[in-house]
Amino acid sequence: MPATNSPNEALAPVIGPGVQVVAALLRREHHIVLVQERRDGQEIWSLPGGGVERGELLTEALIREVQEETGLRLGTIGPLAFVVNTTSARYPSTVVLTFECSDWSGDISVHDPDDKVITTVLLPLNEAMQLLASSAATRPEIEPVLAYLDGASTNQVWSYREDQPAS
Structure with missing residues (x-):
């Protein structure tokens, strides 16, 4: 019978590559761009972005994802927020x-080849x-964004295991 981990023991790492994702906090003065997409049968709001x-x-993926999901063209890539x-x-x-x-230009329009993005708004x-x-997006997708927009320090690392903060 396999051994089970106690709540205080770390789980064994999964072998194989991880997933890299980029997201853009597209800001214009006191406005930001959000995308609404269909995911797992729900409509959620989040920042534009996706898998590398x-x-x-990373920068190529960010430029591509922003273009696909928002129709906007990134000029320079801004600083790492978190x-x-x-x-x-x-x-x-x-x-x-x-x-x-x-630093972005163009008109907002959706060109999502995955056909998940419903709308994009500033x-x-x-x-x-x-x-x-109020979004149905996961806690790791929303909590850091809200904290950052509320004035949390930049370059902070947030860690979650199964949507719960890791200690």
Whole structure:
């Protein structure tokens, strides 16, 4: 019979590659861009972004994902806002890097090849934060964004195991 881990023991790491994800906090003065997408039968609000494809640099993935989900073209990539490290049965060893970007141009339109993004909007910060707070997105997707927008320090690393903060 296999041994079970006590609640205080660390789980054995999953063998194999992790998942790299990039996200963009697209800011214009006191407004930010959010995307609404279909995921697991729900409609959620989140920042634009997605998976880094094999052979792609982080900046290339960010530019591609922003273009696909928002129609906007990134100029320069802004500073790293925060990092989220999660692990779950569905997505083991995921690292999400969120960059704050204010150098972008174009008109908002959706060109999502995955056909998950429903709409993209530029909203006043307080309205965007309310939508994020009520979103059905996972805790690791929402909590760090809200803390950052509320004035948390930059370059903070957030860690979650199965959507719960890791100690």
